Every structure is written in C-alpha cells, then in structure tokens.
Amino acid sequence: MFALLKATVLGAFLAAIVSLFIGxxxxxxxxxxxxxxxxxxxxxxxxxxxxxxGAGLSFGIFLLMD
Known part of the structure; x- marks a missing residue:
C-alpha cells in the first residue's frame, strides 16, 4: 500500500515536469x-x-523492488 502512495507522488512529479515543457x-x-x-x-x-x-510505471518498479 505504501508503494502506491510513493508511486502517485512520483507520477505527479513526472506529469508536472513533462507537461511544463510541452505546455x-x-x-x-x-x-x-x-x-x-x-x-x-x-x-x-x-x-x-x-x-x-508515470504512476503505473513507478508502482510496477516499486513492486519489483520488494
């Protein structure tokens, strides 16, 4: 469950940075x-x-790390 929380934070960070450059x-x-x-x-x-x-990829990586 903690992996999902960490993944949403990283997904939001990725979305903000990439959207900033594109937008x-x-x-x-x-x-x-x-x-x-x-x-x-x-x-x-x-x-x-x-x-x-981004959140899905981060969640998958966090699950693989456990």
Missing part, C-alpha cells in the same frame, strides 16, 4: 492532452494520461 511551448502533446489548469491565482500545465502512465 510552455504551446503544444498539447497530441494524445498526452496537456492543458493549462488555473487554481485561484496559480496556473500550471497538467496531463492525466502522463500522470497515470
């Missing part, structure tokens, strides 16, 4: 669906497909 150039990334999110006065780029893929 800041004005591209949407095609199937990656990078979009700009505004929360109050803070805006950032986010992609749910990148998050799910």
């Amino acid at each position: 800041s150039s004005g591209a949407t990334g095609g199937l990656l669906n990078v979009h700009q999110v505004m929360v109050a006065d803070f805006q950032f780029f986010w992609s749910w497909p990148i998050f799910l893929i």
